Structure formats: C-alpha cells, structure tokens
Amino acid sequence: MNMVNDDLLDLIESKTSETLRTLTDLVSIPTVAPPGDNYVRIVEYLIQIFSNLGLSAENVIIPDDIFKQRMKNPQLRGTRANLHAYLDSGADETLVIYTHLDVVPAGEGWTSPPFEGTIRDGRFYARGSADSKAAVAALLTTLSAIRELDMKPAYNLNIALTTDEEVGPYSGLCYFADSGLLSGDYFLCMDGESDDLLIGMNGILTWRIDVTGRAYHSGSSFLGINALEKSVALMNGLLRLKEEVEERRSMTPGSPVIFEKIGVTHVKPVLNITMIESGIKENVIPGTCTIKGDRRVIPEEAFDDAISEIETALKSAAGPETAYDFSYEIGYPPISADPDHPWVRQVLAIANDLSDRNILPVGTQGSLDVAYAINITGQPFCCHGVGRLDESSAHAGDENIRIDDLVRYSKFMGLLLRGDRGQRSQIKHETISARSPLTEDAAVGRWCAPSPDPASLR
Ligand SMILES: [Zn+2]
Secondary structure (H helix, E strand, C coil): CCCCCCHHHHHHCCCCCHHHHHHHHHHHHCEEECCCCHHHHHHHHHHHHHHHHHHHEEEEECCHHHHHHHCCCCCCCCCCEEEEEEEECCCEEEEEEEEEEEEEECCCCCCCCCCCCCEECCEEEEHHHHHHHHHHHHHHHHHHHHCCCCCCCCCCCEEEEEEECCCCCCCCHHHHHHHHCCCCCEEEEEECCCCCEEEEEEEEEEEEEEEEECCCEHHHHHECCCHHHHHHHHHHHHHHHHHHCCCCCCCCCCCHHHHHHHHHCECEEEEEEEEEEEEECCEEEECEEEEEEEEEEHHHHHHHHHHHHHHHHHHHHCCCCCCEEEEEEEEECCCECCCCCCCHHHHHHHHHHHCCCCCCEEEECCCHHHHHHHHHHCCCEEEEEECCCCCCCCCCCCEECCCHHHHHHHHHHHHHHHHHCCCHHHHHHHHHCCCCHHHCCHHHHHEEECCCCHHHHH
16 A cells, blocks of 8 residues: 555644643543543543544443442442543544443552653553553544545544443443444444454353352261252253353354464354352351352354353253252353454454554454444444454553554544545455465464453453
C-alpha cells in the first residue's frame, strides 16, 4: 500500500504529542474499578473534547435501582457515568465504536507512578494505557485530524465509552445495549490487543452442586452419610464429561498463542471443577459438600444442551444414596462473527496494511461483555486494540503501550473512518483457512513468541 503523501496519515502522525497529552489526561483520572471512582470526571472531560470536535455528547448514568439490582456488588460506589457520543456525517451506514473507561487497581510491580503517564524507551507507561485508554486517545486524534481536513467520515459514528467492564456482570455497555443506544450497522470494539482481530468468544455459565449427607461421629462413620465421599463419584462423572466436551471444536479459529502451546487450532469448550467446600474437622463426617465450577460454551453450542448434559452425567454418576441439588447461573453468551463478512475483512485488511505482523481473525476462550451487546444487536463485530499480549502487562505492574502502536492505531482508525477498503485481507484469510502459519515468514515471530495465556488477561 502506498502510504506516501497521504494527508490524513501524515496529519495523524504529526499529532503524536497531542495524542500522548490526551492519553496522559485520561490515565491521570484514576477510574479504578472496584470501586469505580471518577467516572463522572472522565465522562465530563470527554464530553468537552467530543463537543469541540463537533459531535453531540452526553453523560448516560445508569439508574441507581438498575445498577444495584444487576450488579449486587458492595465494593462498588459512586455514579455509574458513561459517555455516549454521536456524529451524523450524512452517511448511509453507522459504525458503533466501543471501549471501556474503567481500569483495574494499580497493584504491585510499578517502576513509575501508575496514574501519571511516563514515557520511557519508546513506550508510555500507566495503568489503563493498554487496557484501554490508548484507543480512546487515538480515536480523538483521528477525529481531530478528520475535522481539520474537512473530511466527512464514511460512517455516522455512534460512540460508547462505558464503565464497569472490569467488574461486570452488568457493565455500562450492557446498559447501553438494553437501552437501545448501540444502534448501527457494524460494531468495532477497541478493547483487546493489536496482535489479532477478535471475531468470537465463548459463553460462560457457572454451576454449583450441593451434596447432602448426614454428619456423624467419624468413629461410627457407617451410621452417617459422608457428603464429601459421595461427591467424589459426581466429580468423576463430571471429569468423564469434561473429556468428551473438550474434544469439541468451534469453527472459529483460536489464538495462535494457544496453538503454539498445545497445538489446538480452533476455539474449544471447557468444563472445569474449580471450588470445593466441605468438612469442619478430621474426625467429623461432613454432612454437606458444595462443588462449583464453570462451563465455557463455544458459539456452536447452546446453554440448554450444556446444562442437560451436566445433569445427565451427574444422574448416571450418583450412587443410590447420594442426594444432591444442581443449580447454575448463565453469564455472557457465546458469539462469533463471520470472518468472510465484507466489513470484517475490511477491518482486517486495514489492520494488516499498517502492521508488520500477520494479524489473524481469531476467537478467544474467554467471555466478554461485548457478547451481551452483540447478542442483542446482532451486528457484525470485531475487537482490535492498541496493546500487545506479550508486552503490555495489562492488569499487571508497568502496564504500557508502544508509542509506535499508538500512532499505528490512530492511522488504523483514520483509514477505517475514511472508508478505505484495505488490501491484505484475502491473503490473510487463505492463511487462516489453511492453518499453516509457518509458511508465511511474517507470521513466524508472532507464532513463536512466548506469551501469557490470553485467558489470564480477560
Ligand atoms: Zn479491557
């Protein structure tokens, strides 16, 4: 792609110090969740900027009763403010642009102050830099460049910068979806990494089994019913089901990092036993045992089927004297976008045109609030952010982004809003279909790079 003498890209690049100033302002407002402080402050700051750029912008506050009823989290306090901005550019189609404004607590491991913004060795360090305020700063620079050049974006823009993503389960984005504020033809999620284009995610349900026995003196244990020992059979039944479940594969390709680690090419469902609680003393037969876990469903699975197969597995594993109660709670749904959708291919092509890496459309094993929104709106979607999975330390000490990546992301946004088609998506898609990434030189570094498990970041 010929990037020489591109007015928009040149102007965006010349505004790098402006982008860094905006990012410094954003990270200096510590929107730490929990508790979710300073939401009003950051939203008011953004309303000012968006208004100056010619967008209509408002503070959308989640009503207290809805917030309390859906979040049930005593750690949270303060007004649930969210930014909603809109630009009518007279286009036929509308693009929804989303990310979140809250950040996780600073925690340990910082070599510079987490809420100031420090530039060092070509990087910008601060809590929330990668996850995900850099994308907001990049978007604002792009909008300011577009305005200076008197351009009209190729889409009307419906912008949702919401809060409580890091705590869930009912984030500002969920409220926007329920309130009809996310209308548009396509959905770009700026939360995520620059390593790939996320087009799918697993759904999650959490489950609980309460086994009831009869507590007794352990010396005459045969006169009681040991709920802990009874639960072993149930857990073995679940482990047999786990093996069967985890053989399944989604049509959605998985993260190259996971491929590199365990050779699995596509997103897979999982069933986990994660908690057990029973017993008060070595010489007392436990009368109750509670086992808990989760089940991640791939987009091709239904929650109902996942639930009934657990129930069937428990029924056939339980001994004659085993009394138990199975319950569950359904969380974010699974979603996936068609990697061949013209808009998804366009985003992918633009991202690849600007990157020296091989960006692939992949699904994540994790579950995100974006799924709640897309499940309602049904829009073609993808997630692409600024940070890097193996460098940015999202949720850890010394969170950072490469300043190059920040500029690259502003340009990515510029080309997307200008309506460029991009050039490299066809090549990329064939690569992904063949699942032979090592044939493409550019991919080698990416597929071999040691990276943290992406699930640990989400
Ligand atoms: Zn995030």
